[in-house]
Amino acid sequence: MKILEKEKINxxxxxxxxxxxxxxxxxxDGLKFEYAQVKDSSKVNLDFTNSHESPKxxxxxxxxxxxxxxxxxxxxxxxxxxxxxxxxxxMRPCDAKALLFLDKVFDDAKYQDPYYLTKRxxxxxxxxxxxxxxxxxFCTSFDIGPFAKDGSDVFVADFGDFYxxxxxxxxxxxxxxxxSGLRDAAGEHISKYEKLSRESAAKIKRHIxxxxxxxxLINKQDAPMWEQIHLKxxxxxxxxxxxxxxxxxxxxxxxxxxxQGARVRIxxxxxxxxxxxxxxxxxxxxxxxxxxxxxxxxxxxxxxQNFDTFGCVGCGRCIKNxxxxxxxxxxxxxxRESESREKR
Amino acid sequence: MVDLEKQLRAQAKKLLxxxxxxxxxxxxxxxxxxxTTPCFITAPNEVDRLVLNCLCGNNLTKYLIxxxxxxxxxxxxxxxxxxxxxxxxxxxKRENVIIIGVPSLRIVDQKKIIAHLNGKEVISVxxxxxxxxxxxxxxxxxxxxxxxxxxxxxxxxDIDDSMFxxxxxxxPASKQNIDDDDLIKQLEAMSSEQxxxxxxxxxxxCIRCYACREACPLCYCKSCFVDQNFPAWFSKSTDxxxxxxxxxxxxLHAAGRCTDCGACFRACPNDxxxxxxxxxxxKDIKELFDSEPGLNPKEDLPLTSYKPDxxxxxIK
Numbered sequence: 036m037k038i039l040e041k042e043k044i045n046x047x048x049x050x051x052x053x054x055x056x057x058x059x060x061x062x063x064d065g066l067k068f069e070y071a072q073v074k075d076s077s078k079v080n081l082d083f084t085n086s087h088e089s090p091k092x093x094x095x096x097x098x099x100x101x102x103x104x105x106x107x108x109x110x111x112x113x114x115x116x117x118x119x120x121x122x123x124x125x126m127r128p129c130d131a132k133a134l135l136f137l138d139k140v141f142d143d144a145k146y147q148d149p150y151y152l153t154k155r156x157x158x159x160x161x162x163x164x165x166x167x168x169x170x171x172x173f174c175t176s177f178d179i180g181p182f183a184k185d186g187s188d189v190f191v192a193d194f195g196d197f198y199x200x201x202x203x204x205x206x207x208x209x210x211x212x213x214x215s216g217l218r219d220a221a222g223e224h225i226s227k228y229e230k231l232s233r234e235s236a237a238k239i240k241r242h243i244x245x246x247x248x249x250x251x252l253i254n255k256q257d258a259p260m261w262e263q264i265h266l267k268x269x270x271x272x273x274x275x276x277x278x279x280x281x282x283x284x285x286x287x288x289x290x291x292x293x294x295q296g297a298r299v300r301i302x303x304x305x306x307x308x309x310x311x312x313x314x315x316x317x318x319x320x321x322x323x324x325x326x327x328x329x330x331x332x333x334x335x336x337x338x339x340q341n342f343d344t345f346g347c348v349g350c351g352r353c354i355k356n357x358x359x360x361x362x363x364x365x366x367x368x369x370x371r372e373s374e375s376r377e378k379r
Numbered sequence: 380m381v382d383l384e385k386q387l388r389a390q391a392k393k394l395l396x397x398x399x400x401x402x403x404x405x406x407x408x409x410x411x412x413x414x415t416t417p418c419f420i421t422a423p424n425e426v427d428r429l430v431l432n433c434l435c436g437n438n439l440t441k442y443l444i445x446x447x448x449x450x451x452x453x454x455x456x457x458x459x460x461x462x463x464x465x466x467x468x469x470x471x472k473r474e475n476v477i478i479i480g481v482p483s484l485r486i487v488d489q490k491k492i493i494a495h496l497n498g499k500e501v502i503s504v505x506x507x508x509x510x511x512x513x514x515x516x517x518x519x520x521x522x523x524x525x526x527x528x529x530x531x532x533x534x535x536x537d538i539d540d541s542m543f544x545x546x547x548x549x550x551p552a553s554k555q556n557i558d559d560d561d562l563i564k565q566l567e568a569m570s571s572e573q574x575x576x577x578x579x580x581x582x583x584x585c586i587r588c589y590a591c592r593e594a595c596p597l598c599y600c601k602s603c604f605v606d607q608n609f610p611a612w613f614s615k616s617t618d619x620x621x622x623x624x625x626x627x628x629x630x631l632h633a634a635g636r637c638t639d640c641g642a643c644f645r646a647c648p649n650d651x652x653x654x655x656x657x658x659x660x661x662k663d664i665k666e667l668f669d670s671e672p673g674l675n676p677k678e679d680l681p682l683t684s685y686k687p688d689x690x691x692x693x694i695k
Contacts, residue, residue, distance in 0.1 A: 066498040067650070084500075087648075088586070097586065098616040167516075169500055170410070267417040269441065272588035273648045289614055301615050307589070309606050358590050358646035359437060360409040360416040 037200040037217035038224055044198060047214055048076035048124065054213070055159070056121040058093060060086060070123065081193070084169050085127045085350060089279035091137060093123065094154045097276070097302045101150065101286070106294040115153040122210070124161040124191075129174045129348040131162045131186030133279035139342045140282050150300070159206050162187035166235050171351030173241035173364055179348055181235035192228060199228055243349070243364050244371060249339040251371065252332055260373035264366050265327035267359045268306075274353035274361075275304035280334070280346050283310070305329045331366060383481060386547045387453065388426045390479060394451050395423040400477055401448035406435040412504040412513075413489045417442065429453075431547070432506050433487045433524050438642040441596040443471045451477040451544075455484050456534050456551070459542045460638035460673025461596040467680055468636075470599055480543030482550050483534065487511065487527040490650060495522070531639045531654060539675050562652070563659050578623065578656075584649040585622040587615065591653050592629065594646035597636050604628060630656040635664050635682030638673045 141151035165181035188207030202208035338346035409416035505512040534551040670681035
């Protein structure tokens with residue numbers, strides 16, 4: 036572990052911005068934070084809980100042109116490679132973990148998605164441990180925790196007067212060597228680190244009980260409780276679009292002028308009315324009950340079965356931003372407590 | 380507040396016991412201390428879940444659309460106007476709905492409170508007579524409800540009484556316009572370039588989650604123009620021009636129908652000032668046609684009816 040005095044952080048960020056495409060948290064109003072490319076350290080604001088929108092869009096943008104085609108028969112794939120490597124500084128551990136799951140989707144044995152993978156392979160992630168988690172956070176339910184390092188290349192923690200830097204991958208190790216101003220951590224730093232890590236984890240009170248959940252949900256596919264829990268959902272896309280693991284997309288051919296078109300990939304949501312609608316007009320998931328069930332089952336049953344991990348990392352964005360304050364942790368609790376069949 | 384809540388629970392209990400309705404749609408506490416959450420009460424012994432206070436923002440009348448069962452709904456002064464429009468547009472059968480009106484209830488704007496607290500997280504709230512005490516990790520502060528009112532929430536004495544089947548609390552004695560239309564005045568004073576900049580800034584924040592549309596009681600089209608793909612009227616991208624087309628067309632579709640309930644504005648996760656466009660259109664319609672949708676359930680909606688003395692200055 037390396038140590039950096041707090042006042043030296045800007046010189047590190049400036050160095051990174053000079054050598055790489057630096058993406059870091061910025062805020063217009065001090066209320067909502069987003070990841071944006073910065074030219075130097077001046078706009079970077081590390082005093083945040085988490086970004087409003089998840090950083091998945093840095094790898095899997097909401098709207099992405101896959102290729103263009105022209106009336107004269109030409110085809111054109113946008114350039115994927117860039118000259119410069121990208122550094123994302125200040126991603127939270129939950130979001131970094133979410134990327135490991137997205138890797139499984141976009142890079143499996145059968146399909147490798149070049150659009151996602153080029154960005155992914157080109158990026159080095161500096162994760163920033165959470166010292167003040169929010170009441171909506173529940174990452175600890177998924178064995179993640181505010182100081183979890185999965186998905187990070189370098190793990191950074193803020194101790195008030197200094198930062199700790201720890202290489203997690205070879206990629207991280209390599210970049211860490213280039214940073215000046217870091218010195219080796221002493222025993223006192225290590226013990227401070229362990230204390231802070233424990234204290235931060237203890238601040239997370241929200242919890243989801245996951246033991247046996249994937250199988251239980253299968254048995255409860257027709258549970259009467261689904262009739263109840265979807266009622267207040269208004270079926271907007273806030274939860275899906277802010278979620279760091281939701282990755283459903285649609286592909287459309289767009290007319291981009293009289294002589295050209297483009298095939299684009301856009302985010303879709305299982306909540307939207309056209310999702311799963313068939314050409315005949317029939318929709319096998321016509322209403323709120325089916326849509327809500329799909330979202331919950333996908334995250335907590337199908338993904339665990341197919342990918343051996345949960346489709347949720349406990350970032351809490353869906354709870355915090357839901358227009359009707361639907362709460363996934365409560366939904367799961369209600370389902371677990373409910374009967375799988377109507378009592379006779 | 381406690382009194383209102385008591386009255387509401389008693390009324391809800393009676394309605395369910397008498398089987399006058401199958402369901403009472405109201406509010407219950409959520410884990411978010413600054414906001415309640417909608418709830419659907421179907422049994423008399425569940426009525427104690429119902430709460431009624433300045434954190435009851437959602438316009439619950441949206442849930443009436445498509446309900447076949449007889450339903451009671453808790454409605455604030457401005458929510459009730461949505462029902463009037465929905466009835467007028469044949470989306471809700473008036474006889475299927477019992478409106479539990481709370482005409483004197485005022486609500487706070489959560490976004491104003493969060494801005495005031497500079498984003499510090501509120502962990503609990505204590506409701507007081509005219510204030511709410513917000514408590515965080517290391518702070519606690521009394522906020523006067525009057526200082527944080529949701530813009531557009533007018534208490535009006537000119538709402539047709541027949542819209543309230545049950546009244547909880549008092550009818551407002553006089554019209555209290557608690558909205559400051561400063562922003563509208565500023566917009567009107569701007570040059571078209573400045574206005575363009577203003578709307579550009581607002582609509583570039585849109586992520587096309589359609590929370591505004593789904594929260595809006597008047598957005599009930601079976602197939603929204605924006606979802607149609609044959610033909611696709613415009614792209615689903617978050618390009619400024621597409622975002623702008625969506626919001627402008629939606630505002631025009633709601634013209635003469637929007638009652639300024641603020642549902643779109645509250646639902647927006649990215650804090651787009653969605654009210655301002657609708658509010659300006661509503662103001663123009665009031666000036667042109669002397670009509671405010673939903674105030675009088677008998678009156679036809681201004682843009683779907685014709686009167687011989689309608690202004691015709693636009694015909695040259």
